Amino acid sequence: MSAIVFESVYRYFTRDGKSFPALDGIDLTVADKEVVALVGPSGCGKTTCLRLAAGFEVPTKGRVTVGGQPVNGPGPDRAVVFQQFALFPWKSVEDNIAFGLRNQGASASTRRERVSAIIGLMGLEGYETAYPHQLSGGMQQRVAIARAYVLDPEALLMDEPFGALDAQTRIVMQEELVRIARVNPRTVLFITHAVEEAVYLADRVAVMTRRPGRIKEILDIRGVRTAERWNEHERIEDVMDLESFVHLRTHIWRSLREEKIGAVP
Amino acid sequence: MASSAQRPLSKLETLVLGIIGFATFLGIWLAVSASGYVPRQFLPTPFEVLARASHLLTAPFAGATLPMHLARSLERYAYGVALAAAIGIPLGLAMGWYRWLDDIVTPVFDGLRFIAPIAWVPFAALWFGTGIGGPIMIIFSGAFPPCLISAYRGARFVDGKYIEAAQMLGASNLRTIAEVLLPASFPSIVAGLRVGAGLGWQSLVGAELIVASAGVGYMMVQGQSNISTPTVMAGMLAIGLVGLLIDVALRQMEAFVRRRRGLA
Amino acid sequence: MTLSAPSTASTFPRLRVRPSRRFLLGAASVSVLVAAWVLLTMVTGTLSTNRFPSPPQFWQSARQIMTVGYADATLLGHAVHSTRLVVMGFAVAIAIGVPLGLLMGWSRRAEALINPAFLVIRPIPPLAWIPLAILWLGLGDAAKVMVIFFAAFVPAVINTFAGVRGIEPHVVEAARMLGTGRWRLLTEVLVPAAAPMIFTGLRLSLQASWTTLVAAELVGALAGLGRVLNMAQQDIYPAMVMVGMAAVGVLGWATTRLLAEVERRVMPWLAG
Numbered sequence: 001m002s003a004i005v006f007e008s009v010y011r012y013f014t015r016d017g018k019s020f021p022a023l024d025g026i027d028l029t030v031a032d033k034e035v036v037a038l039v040g041p042s043g044c045g046k047t048t049c050l051r052l053a054a055g056f057e058v059p060t061k062g063r064v065t066v067g068g069q070p071v072n073g074p075g076p077d078r079a080v081v082f083q084q085f086a087l088f089p090w091k092s093v094e095d096n097i098a099f100g101l102r103n104q105g106a107s108a109s110t111r112r113e114r115v116s117a118i119i120g121l122m123g124l125e126g127y128e129t130a131y132p133h134q135l136s137g138g139m140q141q142r143v144a145i146a147r148a149y150v151l152d153p154e155a156l157l158m159d160e161p162f163g164a165l166d167a168q169t170r171i172v173m174q175e176e177l178v179r180i181a182r183v184n185p186r187t188v189l190f191i192t193h194a195v196e197e198a199v200y201l202a203d204r205v206a207v208m209t210r211r212p213g214r215i216k217e218i219l220d221i222r223g224v225r226t227a228e229r230w231n232e233h234e235r236i237e238d239v240m241d242l243e244s245f246v247h248l249r250t251h252i253w254r255s256l257r258e259e260k261i262g263a264v265p
Numbered sequence: 266m267a268s269s270a271q272r273p274l275s276k277l278e279t280l281v282l283g284i285i286g287f288a289t290f291l292g293i294w295l296a297v298s299a300s301g302y303v304p305r306q307f308l309p310t311p312f313e314v315l316a317r318a319s320h321l322l323t324a325p326f327a328g329a330t331l332p333m334h335l336a337r338s339l340e341r342y343a344y345g346v347a348l349a350a351a352i353g354i355p356l357g358l359a360m361g362w363y364r365w366l367d368d369i370v371t372p373v374f375d376g377l378r379f380i381a382p383i384a385w386v387p388f389a390a391l392w393f394g395t396g397i398g399g400p401i402m403i404i405f406s407g408a409f410p411p412c413l414i415s416a417y418r419g420a421r422f423v424d425g426k427y428i429e430a431a432q433m434l435g436a437s438n439l440r441t442i443a444e445v446l447l448p449a450s451f452p453s454i455v456a457g458l459r460v461g462a463g464l465g466w467q468s469l470v471g472a473e474l475i476v477a478s479a480g481v482g483y484m485m486v487q488g489q490s491n492i493s494t495p496t497v498m499a500g501m502l503a504i505g506l507v508g509l510l511i512d513v514a515l516r517q518m519e520a521f522v523r524r525r526r527g528l529a
Numbered sequence: 530m531t532l533s534a535p536s537t538a539s540t541f542p543r544l545r546v547r548p549s550r551r552f553l554l555g556a557a558s559v560s561v562l563v564a565a566w567v568l569l570t571m572v573t574g575t576l577s578t579n580r581f582p583s584p585p586q587f588w589q590s591a592r593q594i595m596t597v598g599y600a601d602a603t604l605l606g607h608a609v610h611s612t613r614l615v616v617m618g619f620a621v622a623i624a625i626g627v628p629l630g631l632l633m634g635w636s637r638r639a640e641a642l643i644n645p646a647f648l649v650i651r652p653i654p655p656l657a658w659i660p661l662a663i664l665w666l667g668l669g670d671a672a673k674v675m676v677i678f679f680a681a682f683v684p685a686v687i688n689t690f691a692g693v694r695g696i697e698p699h700v701v702e703a704a705r706m707l708g709t710g711r712w713r714l715l716t717e718v719l720v721p722a723a724a725p726m727i728f729t730g731l732r733l734s735l736q737a738s739w740t741t742l743v744a745a746e747l748v749g750a751l752a753g754l755g756r757v758l759n760m761a762q763q764d765i766y767p768a769m770v771m772v773g774m775a776a777v778g779v780l781g782w783a784t785t786r787l788l789a790e791v792e793r794r795v796m797p798w799l800a801g
Contacts, residue, residue: 056702074706086699090721090798099717100707131798147707274637282641290646307665368554373562379781380774381740383656386747387762387770392580467654471744474659482657489660497660505652512652 002067002154002187004030004053010061011048022048024212026062030155035181035188037198039252040208040216041259046191047159048213053189054080054157067154076100079148083160085140087132093143094119094128100151118150121180138169142176149184158190162197174200175236195252196240207252210259217255224248309495317495318502326496327487329479331503338469338480339507345404346465353412353461354454360413361420361450362442374413382406382464383471390476400472400480407468408461415457419450455522459515466508582768590768591775599769600760602752608780611742611753614670615784618677619738626682626734627727630689631719640690647686655680655741659748668749673742680741681734688730692723725799728792735788739781754780 011023022045030036038046051057052064055074064071066078074080079100087096094115101111119125122142132140141161148156162170174197181188181201192198198205203222206215225231228244239245274282291311297303298310309317321331329337360367385406389399427449431441473482481500488496563584569576570583582590594604602610633640633647658676666672696719704718720727746755754777761769 054702054706056705074702076706076708078706080703080706082699082703084697084699086697086703088700088704088718088721090724090796091717099704099709103708103710103713133798151707272637274641279637279641282638283645286642287645289642290649364551365554368551369558372555372559376559376778379785380778381736381743381781383740383744383747384758384774384777386744387758388767388774390762391765391767391770467656470654471656471740474656474744475747485657485660489664492664494661494664497664501653501657501661504654504657505649508654509652 001032003032003034003065004028004155004187004189005065006049006052006062007065008062009049009052009059009064011045011052011057012060021212023052023059024214026213026215028206028215028218030187030189033185033187035190035201035203037202037205038189038191038208039193039195039198039205039256040213041210041256043211044208044259045211045213046208050080050157050159050189050191053155054078076104076151077154079151079153079156081141081144081148081156081158081161083163085132085137085144085164087140087143087147089132092129092131093124093135096132096143097147097150100147104151114150118146121149121183122146123176136169137165138173141165141173145177145180149180153186155187155189158188160191160193163193170194170197171236177201195249195256199245199248199252200236200239205248205252207255208259216259219248219252221248306492307494309498313495314498314502317493318499321484321496321499327484329484331481331484331499334479334481334484335503335507338473338482341400341480342404342465342469345401345469346408346462348401349405349408349412349461349465350458353409354416354458357413357416357418357454357457358420358442358447358450361417361423362446367417367421374410378410382468386472386475389472399476400469403468403472404465408465411457411461411464412454413457415453415460416450419453419457420446423449452519452523452526455515455519459512459519462511462515463508466504466511470504579765580767582771586768587771590766590772594757594769594772600752600757604757604772604776607752607754607757608776611746611755612780612784614673614753615677615735615738615742618674618742619681619734621674622678622681622734622738623685623731626685627689627730630686630727630730631693631715631723633686634690634693634723635715635719650679651683651687653679655683655737656744659745662745663749669751673745673750673753676745677738677741680737684733684737685727685730688733689723689727692726692730693719695726696722721796724796728788728796731792732785732788735784736781739777739784743777 006026006028009023009026010021013020013022026045026049028036028049038049040046048057052059053066053071055071055078071078088099091099097115097118098111101114106114119128122145124139124142124146127135127139127143132143135143141164145161162173165173178201190201199221203220203225205219205221207217207219208214209216224244228242230239230242230245233239233242294308295310295312298305298308318331323330325333327334356370360370382403385403386399389402393399393402423446427445428441431445436445469480470482473480474486481504485497485500488494488500567584570581571585590599591604593599594607596603598604598606600607629643633643655676658679659672662672662675666675700722701714701718704714709718742753743755743758746753747759748755750756750759754773757776758770758773761767761773
């Protein structure tokens with residue numbers, strides 16, 4: 001069972017001897033194979049939440065567990081997809097993807113097999129020997145996702161994964177992600193500024209307050225998606241046109257706006 | 266496995282480690298010197314060097330005290346760098362602006378660039394003897410390339426939008442160069458000046474080692490001839506210190522310019 | 530210097546310079562200089578040939594040193610000698626300097642410990658080591674290599690350090706996330722990521738090596754291009770001085786090109 005659990009997580013930063021709270025008591029559970037989107041005003045600490053789950057930072061109070069184990073540093077069981085891709089520019093596409101497998105000691109044949117499988121899944125055929133700089137932003141992000149997926153991680157953590165892409169590529173990638181999740185479901189926590197993206201992709205959307213961040217409310221999307229049969233619509237723009245979709249989106253916008261008003265820069 | 270490259274150290278930790286590191290360095294030096302493993306003649310203790318340096322502050326050696334030698338060095342240095350800047354910067358700007366000028370000058374520059382400035386010394390000696398012209402020429406050849414290149418790059422790679430805006434606002438060619446191109450290139454120019462000043466200082470040392478009758482480099486050569494290692498080391502210290510001061514001063518100026526511009 | 534700033538070129542089309550025109554202008558200016566050289570030395574005598582050689586004198590000296598030799602060896606002999614010393618000093622400097630830069634860049638502790646000592650060494654111009662080197666090691670090759678070492682060492686350390694510090698933080702985090710062990714992190718992440726800056730440092734080191742070598746040989750040497758220059762100056766033989774300078778320039782250029790080739794091959798992933 002690979003759930004991500006935040007148990008009363010507090011995170012304080014110290015600067016010049018003073019303590020600033022970034023997270024003010026986060027309780028959140030991402031259930032096994034559930035997709036949860038974290039949205040909130042700028043600076044609310046959503047990235048911090050992700051980094052805590054990833055193990056790049058440590059909570060000041062409380063703890064984060066993944067699959068029942070407390071998080072103790074970064075690792076391939078909690079694969080991260082970064083906004084700026086963070087691919088290794090000096091490695092080819094297939095070497096980038098194979099890198100994590102090599103660290104796990106996978107044999108050459110295993111690596112070849114799994115890498116080519118994921119390349120197929122992500123639509124990267126023909127680009128195996130290309131270098132990142134030769135690829136478009138969307139392709140690079142596919143490689144980043146492939147690199148994460150190929151490790152069969154317990155949890156997938158995505159930090160504004162499509163933030164660096166142009167609007168159209170973004171939509172294509174969102175559809176891609178839905179397709180992949182159907183083929184290969186796993187526990188996902190992702191952060192986004194785009195509310196539509198959150199509503200389209202997630203099973204639940206957690207809205208955070210402004211800094212210091214707390215969970216303001218959690219909306220159940222999956223229920224609505226099933227009830228209103230969003231999956232019957234092939235195209236993203238058709239789903240986003242549905243009244244139930246718009247209703248959810250507007251609700252979240254309003255919730256966020258409440259947080260932004262009176263926000264101190 | 267936390268990489269400490271990611272985590273900045275506290276000021277205290279930096280200070281303590283710095284002191285430990287420096288003390289170790291001095292300690293090793295002192296130990297090797299005092300033990301006599303290396304003849305004292307060749308490796309004086311740090312204290313001996315400092316003592317010699319302070320002695321030279323007032324007592325003359327090779328014709329002048331240390332401050333006087335430094336003054337002579339700085340004099341020719343200033344001329345050389347000023348000349349390099351006075352020619353290099355405007356020329357670089359012009360080359361960046363007028364493509365045809367770039368095409369004319371660049372081949373010549375590229376051809377001469379690979380001749381290490383120091384290789385000009387014998388030439389300078391033939392031409393200027395041991396007069397001031399020689400060292401100035403050497404310093405110039407060291408300081409000139411960075412001044413030229415940075416001015417060129419500043420002008421050449423200025424954001425085209427500024428020039429377009431200026432034209433749209435009806436500025437004449439001259440005004441565009443003076444009030445748009447030059448200020449826009451300023452950060453690059455200042456950076457180049459700093460590098461040029463540094464290279465100029467290094468070239469000066471070289472020139473004085475070989476062709477001079479005064480200056481810190483000359484003092485060091487005399488020290489070497491007289492097998493006075495403390496003198497040589499004191500000279501190195503002085504040169505390093507002055508070079509450092511010049512660099513720090515120019516860095517401050519550069520930072521100031523960048524801050525004013527909102528670049529940093 | 531062939532990149533164009535499109536706006537300036539297109540908005541001020543005083544001279545729309547096509548590539549061939551550019552080449553012509555360059556060739557023209559070089560030709561003008563050569564013509565001036567000939568004119569001023571051979572025709573009008575404005576430049577006294579005691580101070581500035583004429584082209585035939587230059588050529589004659591070049592032939593002399595290439596065949597009969599000058600200052601106890603032929604041009605090739607001197608060039609080989611000089612190049613050998615540069616390579617030795619350079620190699621030792623980067624063998625120590627690059628790892629040191631990597632260490633200081635990666636570990637803030639190491640940086641804090643080593644920095645003070647480094648700050649003492651760093652501002653000392655490489656040439657300022659010459660008198661000390663001569664005191665310690667005499668006028669032979671060892672002293673030259675020592676000075677070259679100090680000259681090449683500093684840029685190597687500084688640029689490697691900057692290269693490591695300049696690595697995009699997410700790249701390192703991604704590597705850690707992918708479970709990378711220490712050694713692999715160093716060899717497959719840190720070094721490649723810092724490689725462009727490391728090579729900048731190597732280029733600077735090489736430049737510094739040549740400058741320092743020539744200077745050291747000028748001060749006193751038994752062989753090498755610097756010695757050629759020195760003797761030619763003492764013999765008041767400006768043509769030979771010029772030949773020496775040209776040789777220095779050519780060798781400097783050649784080694785730099787070699788390094789650029791290595792750089793290109795080692796880093797095939799760079800754009801452009």
